Amino acid sequence: MLIENLGTTREKLLDSLEGLTEEQLNAKPHTGGPSIGQIVHHLYASERETAAMVLDALQSRSGKVEEKDASLLAAGLQQGCDEEQATAERFTKAQLIRLLEESRFRDLQSVFNETHECVLAERSLEHPAFGRVSLKNLLDTIWIHDELHGKQIAAIRQSL
Secondary structure, X not given: OHHHHHHHHHHHHHHHHOOOOHHHHHOOOOOOOOOHHHHHHHHHXXXXXXXXXXXXXXXXXXXXXXXXXXXXXXXXXXXXXXXOOOOOOOOOHXXXXXXXXXXXXXXXXXXXXXXXXXXXXXXXXXXXOOEEEEHHXXXXXXXXXXXXXXXXXXXXXXXX
Protein backbone atom coordinates (compact mmCIF):
# COMPACT_ATOMS: atom_id res chain seq x y z
CA MET A 1 0.00 0.00 0.00
CA LEU A 2 2.90 2.36 0.76
CA ILE A 3 4.35 2.17 -2.74
CA GLU A 4 0.90 2.54 -4.30
CA ASN A 5 0.18 5.65 -2.22
CA LEU A 6 3.58 7.14 -3.08
CA GLY A 7 2.89 6.60 -6.79
CA THR A 8 -0.68 7.90 -6.76
CA THR A 9 0.06 11.11 -4.90
CA ARG A 10 3.16 11.86 -6.97
CA GLU A 11 1.17 11.39 -10.17
CA LYS A 12 -1.46 13.84 -8.90
CA LEU A 13 1.24 16.32 -7.94
CA LEU A 14 2.79 16.17 -11.41
CA ASP A 15 -0.67 16.51 -12.98
CA SER A 16 -1.24 19.67 -10.91
CA LEU A 17 1.70 21.31 -12.71
CA GLU A 18 0.24 20.67 -16.17
CA GLY A 19 -0.67 23.77 -18.10
CA LEU A 20 1.02 26.20 -15.70
CA THR A 21 3.30 28.86 -17.10
CA GLU A 22 6.57 29.76 -15.40
CA GLU A 23 4.91 32.97 -14.23
CA GLN A 24 2.04 31.02 -12.63
CA LEU A 25 4.46 28.59 -10.98
CA ASN A 26 6.31 31.44 -9.34
CA ALA A 27 3.40 33.78 -8.56
CA LYS A 28 2.70 34.39 -4.90
CA PRO A 29 -0.95 33.75 -3.99
CA HIS A 30 -3.05 36.86 -3.32
CA THR A 31 -3.71 35.51 0.16
CA GLY A 32 0.01 35.25 0.90
CA GLY A 33 2.19 32.22 1.38
CA PRO A 34 4.51 30.33 -0.96
CA SER A 35 4.18 29.98 -4.71
CA ILE A 36 3.39 26.64 -6.33
CA GLY A 37 7.06 26.34 -7.31
CA GLN A 38 8.16 26.95 -3.72
CA ILE A 39 5.69 24.31 -2.48
CA VAL A 40 6.96 21.74 -4.97
CA HIS A 41 10.57 22.53 -4.04
CA HIS A 42 9.63 22.08 -0.38
CA LEU A 43 8.16 18.64 -1.18
CA TYR A 44 11.36 17.67 -3.00
CA ALA A 45 13.58 18.79 -0.10
CA SER A 46 11.37 17.06 2.47
CA GLU A 47 11.38 13.78 0.55
CA ARG A 48 15.18 13.83 0.34
CA GLU A 49 15.47 14.54 4.06
CA THR A 50 13.01 11.77 4.96
CA ALA A 51 14.80 9.21 2.77
CA ALA A 52 18.12 10.15 4.39
CA MET A 53 16.65 9.75 7.89
CA VAL A 54 15.26 6.32 7.02
CA LEU A 55 18.54 5.14 5.49
CA ASP A 56 20.41 6.32 8.57
CA ALA A 57 17.93 4.65 10.92
CA LEU A 58 18.19 1.33 9.05
CA GLN A 59 21.71 1.04 10.43
CA SER A 60 20.36 0.90 13.99
CA ARG A 61 18.63 -2.03 15.63
CA SER A 62 15.62 -0.05 16.83
CA GLY A 63 12.49 -1.90 17.81
CA LYS A 64 8.99 -2.05 16.47
CA VAL A 65 6.45 0.56 17.52
CA GLU A 66 2.71 0.76 17.00
CA GLU A 67 1.73 2.27 13.66
CA LYS A 68 0.37 5.81 13.85
CA ASP A 69 -2.84 6.81 12.16
CA ALA A 70 -2.34 8.81 8.95
CA SER A 71 -4.45 11.68 10.33
CA LEU A 72 -1.98 12.11 13.22
CA LEU A 73 0.90 12.20 10.76
CA ALA A 74 -0.96 14.73 8.60
CA ALA A 75 -1.58 16.99 11.59
CA GLY A 76 2.11 16.91 12.54
CA LEU A 77 3.13 17.67 8.97
CA GLN A 78 0.70 20.57 8.70
CA GLN A 79 2.06 22.15 11.84
CA GLY A 80 5.67 21.72 10.69
CA CYS A 81 4.95 23.21 7.26
CA ASP A 82 3.22 26.24 8.76
CA GLU A 83 6.43 27.07 10.62
CA GLU A 84 8.83 26.50 7.70
CA GLN A 85 10.19 29.27 5.45
CA ALA A 86 10.04 28.83 1.67
CA THR A 87 13.06 29.33 -0.55
CA ALA A 88 13.12 32.61 -2.50
CA GLU A 89 14.18 30.92 -5.75
CA ARG A 90 12.22 31.02 -9.00
CA PHE A 91 11.68 27.70 -10.76
CA THR A 92 10.92 26.38 -14.21
CA LYS A 93 8.51 23.49 -14.61
CA ALA A 94 11.27 21.33 -16.09
CA GLN A 95 13.52 22.06 -13.10
CA LEU A 96 10.79 21.13 -10.61
CA ILE A 97 9.96 17.90 -12.42
CA ARG A 98 13.66 16.99 -12.54
CA LEU A 99 13.99 17.61 -8.80
CA LEU A 100 10.93 15.48 -8.02
CA GLU A 101 12.26 12.67 -10.22
CA GLU A 102 15.66 12.95 -8.56
CA SER A 103 14.25 12.64 -5.05
CA ARG A 104 12.01 9.75 -6.03
CA PHE A 105 14.34 7.74 -8.23
CA ARG A 106 17.59 8.38 -6.42
CA ASP A 107 16.86 9.10 -2.78
CA LEU A 108 13.67 7.18 -2.10
CA GLN A 109 14.59 4.29 -4.39
CA SER A 110 17.79 3.83 -2.40
CA VAL A 111 15.62 3.07 0.66
CA PHE A 112 13.79 0.30 -1.20
CA ASN A 113 17.08 -0.99 -2.58
CA GLU A 114 18.29 -1.39 1.01
CA THR A 115 15.24 -3.02 2.54
CA HIS A 116 11.66 -4.21 2.17
CA GLU A 117 8.48 -2.51 3.40
CA CYS A 118 7.96 -5.19 6.08
CA VAL A 119 11.38 -4.38 7.58
CA LEU A 120 10.47 -0.69 7.63
CA ALA A 121 7.49 -1.56 9.85
CA GLU A 122 9.82 -3.38 12.27
CA ARG A 123 12.24 -0.49 12.83
CA SER A 124 11.70 2.96 14.33
CA LEU A 125 13.32 6.27 15.14
CA GLU A 126 12.67 9.28 17.34
CA HIS A 127 11.23 12.11 15.24
CA PRO A 128 10.88 15.69 16.53
CA ALA A 129 7.27 16.07 15.38
CA PHE A 130 5.94 12.52 15.74
CA GLY A 131 7.89 11.04 18.65
CA ARG A 132 8.89 7.39 18.23
CA VAL A 133 7.66 6.39 14.78
CA SER A 134 8.19 3.38 12.53
CA LEU A 135 10.29 3.85 9.42
CA LYS A 136 7.28 2.78 7.38
CA ASN A 137 5.19 5.52 9.00
CA LEU A 138 7.98 7.99 8.30
CA LEU A 139 7.82 7.06 4.61
CA ASP A 140 4.03 7.40 4.79
CA THR A 141 4.62 11.07 5.58
CA ILE A 142 5.96 11.55 2.03
CA TRP A 143 2.68 10.67 0.31
CA ILE A 144 0.62 12.38 3.03
CA HIS A 145 2.77 15.50 2.58
CA ASP A 146 2.28 15.39 -1.21
CA GLU A 147 -1.47 15.07 -0.64
CA LEU A 148 -1.65 17.99 1.82
CA HIS A 149 0.28 20.32 -0.44
CA GLY A 150 -1.60 19.05 -3.49
CA LYS A 151 -4.73 20.58 -1.96
CA GLN A 152 -2.84 23.82 -1.35
CA ILE A 153 -1.67 23.85 -4.98
CA ALA A 154 -5.24 23.25 -6.21
CA ALA A 155 -6.45 26.23 -4.18
CA ILE A 156 -3.69 28.43 -5.58
CA ARG A 157 -4.49 27.31 -9.14
CA GLN A 158 -8.12 28.30 -8.59
CA SER A 159 -7.04 31.82 -7.63
CA LEU A 160 -4.77 32.33 -10.69
